[in-house]
Amino acid sequence: MTPPTSIPAAAPVVLRAQDVWKSYDQGAITVLNGVDFVAGKGETVALCGPSGCGKSTLLHLLGGLDEPDRGLISVNSVEINRHTNPLRLLRYEVGFVFQLHNLIPDLTLQENCLIPTVAAGVPRPTALARLQDLAERTGLGHRLHQRIQKLSGGERQRTALCRALMNKPRILLADEPTGSLDEKTSSVIFNLLLDIVAKEGVTLVMATHDRALAQRCDRLVEMRDGRIHEPQPL
Amino acid sequence: MIFVKLILVNLLRHRIRSLISIAGIAFSVAAMLTIVTVLQGAVGMFSGILSSDSQIIVFERNVSDLFFSSVSSTAATTIASWPIVQHADPVLFGIVSSSDHPIITCFGITSADARLRKATWIQGDRSNFANATDGVVLGQRAAEFLKASLGSAVQIGHGTFHVIGIIKTANGFEDGGVFMPLASAQKFFHKDAESSVITVKLHNKDDIPQFKSMVKSHFPNLVALEDDEFTRSYSQFKILKATAWAVGGCGLLLGGLGVANTMIMSVFTRIREIAILRVNGFSNSQIATMIFGESALVAVVGAVTGLLIGTAFLYLLKLIPALHGYVDVTIQPLVVLIVIALAFLTGVAGALYPAIYAMRIRAVEALRFE
Numbered sequence: 001m002t003p004p005t006s007i008p009a010a011a012p013v014v015l016r017a018q019d020v021w022k023s024y025d026q027g028a029i030t031v032l033n034g035v036d037f038v039a040g041k042g043e044t045v046a047l048c049g050p051s052g053c054g055k056s057t058l059l060h061l062l063g064g065l066d067e068p069d070r071g072l073i074s075v076n077s078v079e080i081n082r083h084t085n086p087l088r089l090l091r092y093e094v095g096f097v098f099q100l101h102n103l104i105p106d107l108t109l110q111e112n113c114l115i116p117t118v119a120a121g122v123p124r125p126t127a128l129a130r131l132q133d134l135a136e137r138t139g140l141g142h143r144l145h146q147r148i149q150k151l152s153g154g155e156r157q158r159t160a161l162c163r164a165l166m167n168k169p170r171i172l173l174a175d176e177p178t179g180s181l182d183e184k185t186s187s188v189i190f191n192l193l194l195d196i197v198a199k200e201g202v203t204l205v206m207a208t209h210d211r212a213l214a215q216r217c218d219r220l221v222e223m224r225d226g227r228i229h230e231p232q233p234l
Numbered sequence: 235m236i237f238v239k240l241i242l243v244n245l246l247r248h249r250i251r252s253l254i255s256i257a258g259i260a261f262s263v264a265a266m267l268t269i270v271t272v273l274q275g276a277v278g279m280f281s282g283i284l285s286s287d288s289q290i291i292v293f294e295r296n297v298s299d300l301f302f303s304s305v306s307s308t309a310a311t312t313i314a315s316w317p318i319v320q321h322a323d324p325v326l327f328g329i330v331s332s333s334d335h336p337i338i339t340c341f342g343i344t345s346a347d348a349r350l351r352k353a354t355w356i357q358g359d360r361s362n363f364a365n366a367t368d369g370v371v372l373g374q375r376a377a378e379f380l381k382a383s384l385g386s387a388v389q390i391g392h393g394t395f396h397v398i399g400i401i402k403t404a405n406g407f408e409d410g411g412v413f414m415p416l417a418s419a420q421k422f423f424h425k426d427a428e429s430s431v432i433t434v435k436l437h438n439k440d441d442i443p444q445f446k447s448m449v450k451s452h453f454p455n456l457v458a459l460e461d462d463e464f465t466r467s468y469s470q471f472k473i474l475k476a477t478a479w480a481v482g483g484c485g486l487l488l489g490g491l492g493v494a495n496t497m498i499m500s501v502f503t504r505i506r507e508i509a510i511l512r513v514n515g516f517s518n519s520q521i522a523t524m525i526f527g528e529s530a531l532v533a534v535v536g537a538v539t540g541l542l543i544g545t546a547f548l549y550l551l552k553l554i555p556a557l558h559g560y561v562d563v564t565i566q567p568l569v570v571l572i573v574i575a576l577a578f579l580t581g582v583a584g585a586l587y588p589a590i591y592a593m594r595i596r597a598v599e600a601l602r603f604e
Contacts, residue, residue: 065513065598091515102510102601106243111236118236119515163514 013077014171014203015039015062020071022057022226031057033226034071041170044197044204046214049223055207056175058223062205063173064090075171091120095164095202097193099176101156103148103163109135109155110144113163120167127166134162138192154185161193165200172197174206178213190216237520240511241527244500251496252532258492259536260543263577266482267544270569272551273478277471278564282405283341285461287348288323288433290442292449295457299470300430301327307427309453313434316448318441323347324429326419330391330412335379338390339411342419342429349408350401357384358399364415369398373409393422434458482573486580489536493584497529501588508592509600518593525589526582533581537574 015038022032031054039045047055060066061073064086073081075093080086095116103112110131117127135141138158148156157177164172177193178186190213197204206217214220222229245252284291292313294303305324314322326342343349345364356374363371370390372382377400382388386397390412403409420426436445442460449458465471501508508521516524548563 060598065601066596096513098601102506102513104240104243104507104510106247107236107239111239114236115511115516116514119511119517119520124235167515 012041013038014041014075015205016072016074017058017062017068018072018074020058020061020068020073022054022061022066022068031226032061032068035223035226035228037062037221037228039171039203039205041203042198042201043219044194044217045206046217046220047205047207047223048209048211048214048220051209053223054226055223059173059175059205059207063094063096063171065096091116092167093169094171094173095167095169097157097160097164097172097174097177099179101148101160101180103156103159105148108145108147109140109151109159112148112159113166116163116166122167130166130168131162134165134196137196138162153181154189157181157185157189158192161189161196165196165202168200169202171203171205174204174208176208177206178210179208186210186213237524237527240524241531244504244528245531248496248500248503251499255492255496255532256536256539259486259489259533259577259581260539262482262485262489262580263537263540263573264544264547265485266479266573266576267541267565267569268547268551269482270475270478270573271544271548271563271565273474274566274569275564277465277474279405279407280471281461281465283349283407284325284431284433284464286433287352288435288461289439290434290436290445290458290460291464292322292432292434292453292456292458293430295455300468301329303430304425304428305430305432305456307429309456310429310432312452313432313449316445318436318438318445320435320437321346322432322434324416324432326416326423326425326428327430328419328423330422332380332388332390338376339407340390340419340422341408341411341413342416342423343413344416348433349403350413353401353403353408356400356402358397360399362398363413366396366398367415367418368393368395369415369418370395371399371401371413372397373411373413374400374402375406375410376412379410391422483576486576489577490580490584493529493532493581494587496532497525497585497588498591500528501525501592505595505600508595509597512595512597513601521592521595522589525592526585529581529585529588530578533577533584534574536581537577540577541570541573 017035017037020032020035023030035054035058037058047058049055057066061068064080067081072079075090080090113131114127132141135144138161140155140158140162143151143155151159174193178189181189193204194216208214292305293300294305297303307324310322310324313319323344323346328340328342330338330340332338341349345360350360350363350371358371362369370388372380377383380388382397384397384400387394388397414422416429420428436442446458449456459467511521545565548565552563
């Protein structure tokens with residue numbers, strides 16, 4: 001079955017970027033040139049394109065990590081760029097997975113995963129139950145008390161995935177989530193990612209160079225020179 | 235729990251740096267505790283000399299130092315004759331020197347003075363005090379360093395005196411002092427018919443306001459202060475206390491700069507880690523709490539260590555024979571509380587800039603930081 005090339009009409013929009021511009025070095029480097037983007041509830045979207053085309057920048061803006069120079073970003077109909085601390089606003093809404101796992105090496109797997117729940121004030125028993133569930137599903141149940149240094153690359157990325165999902169976000173933004181892994185591990189992690197987002201009804205927006213992975217998403221959005229090109233039929 | 239671990243992890247990650255910061259606060263606190271305690275002890279001892287069996291001290295108005303105060307014998311006699319007065323003892327203070335000791339406190343007193351009445355007489359007898367014009371009573375410590383015993387001649391300043399008694403008192407200044415009959419002291423210090431102060435005890439404490447007003451009306455050039463009032467207002471004491479706190483404060487300031495340096499380095503070396511916390515929803519206040527928590531922990535551990543070092547040092551000072559009786563190592567709880575509070579505030583102040591810096595870290599830029 002061929003995935004749809006655009007957002008299904010019935011799916012409510014959870015992420016929207018409208019005429020978004022972003023430049024660096026006081027306008028010397030323009031990264032996004034009036035991007036319009038939407039993602040529907042439960043949809044998996046791959047952002048593809050060459051390096052420097054603005055995939056990661058768009059993800060950062062969608063997740064409130066950065067602010068656009070111009071344009072509007074809304075998450076679940078809330079305009080996040082009007083808030084002073086969008087990250088705080090989105091702590092329950094959005095989870096991040098990066099190419100580098102970005103875990104704190106001195107903490108254990110469990111402690112790393114609990115960080116978002118501490119930030120959000122989730123009661124510890126609730127957080128531990130959620131972690132146990134995610135760890136079992138990602139095959140990390142026996143590694144909870146291991147320090148990050150002792151985990152393999154795949155385990156670290158699975159840990160990062162667990163951490164991103166701890167607060168049951170409705171949106172998962174993944175920036176080259178398998179970019180630092182070998183092909184086999186990459187495939188395992190991506191399968192896991194798709195499985196979890198499908199079961200939890202999470203919207204996934206993923207920046208990737210890997211066309212093979214991208215084609216397994218519901219929709220592929222091609223970016224070039226800071227603009228979005230028409231969705232490619234898969 | 236994780237919050238606490240995030241604080242501890244960073245301190246343990248850079249153990250040497252953390253230890254240096256703790257040592258900085260500890261030595262500052264120890265220095266402050268030692269200086270303040272020693273000076274407060276000295277002030278307490280000096281106050282003790284004046285308040286020996288008395289409630290009020292009368293001295294010359296507007297003098298900066300009691301050694302420069304001049305109270306006439308007429309005033310002493312008149313005040314002693316007032317019915318509300320139980321006893322009024324004129325005391326003349328002087329500084330003398332011997333061959334090995336440049337500063338010996340000398341007290342010109344009457345034989346009725348409380349200092350002689352209350353002291354433990356090791357040698358001699360109080361009844362002989364007023365009889366011999368060239369006789370002196372030595373404090374036990376003074377007798378030791380002057381190598382004097384009953385009947386021996388001691389060279390004090392430009393005069394030679396015979397020891398007519400040796401007394402033991404708890405007060406270091408008195409124990410290391412020389413007691414002369416008032417008339418001898420007046421002659422020796424060229425202060426005929428004068429004393430430095432009059433220490434007064436009334437029959438009834440309720441008469442103190444009346445006594446003060448009588449002194450004011452009869453002797454406008456004199457001032458009468460209650461002992462506590464005197465201790466609080468005497469400018470020399472104020473200067474000593476202010477100096478102690480200022481010197482101690484400078485020490486703590488240095489300790490605080492050490493903490494600031496540590497915390498700045500702590501923030502700079504984990505910009506990426508702070509960014510990770512931000513991406514995972516940590517608010518500005520949570521980031522700041524973590525930074526302040528680190529510095530507060532350094533300050534508290536440093537303060538407790540400093541209190542232990544300071545206390546040990548004070549007890550060592552007390553054991554030094556030359557300082558026997560001069561160092562009061564009674565550590566006042568209020569001083570301890572103030573020192574801990576100051577150390578804590580110093581630590582928190584030292585974390586102020588690092589915390590502000592950490593709160594301004596932009597996650598997206600910091601995640602690119604290696």
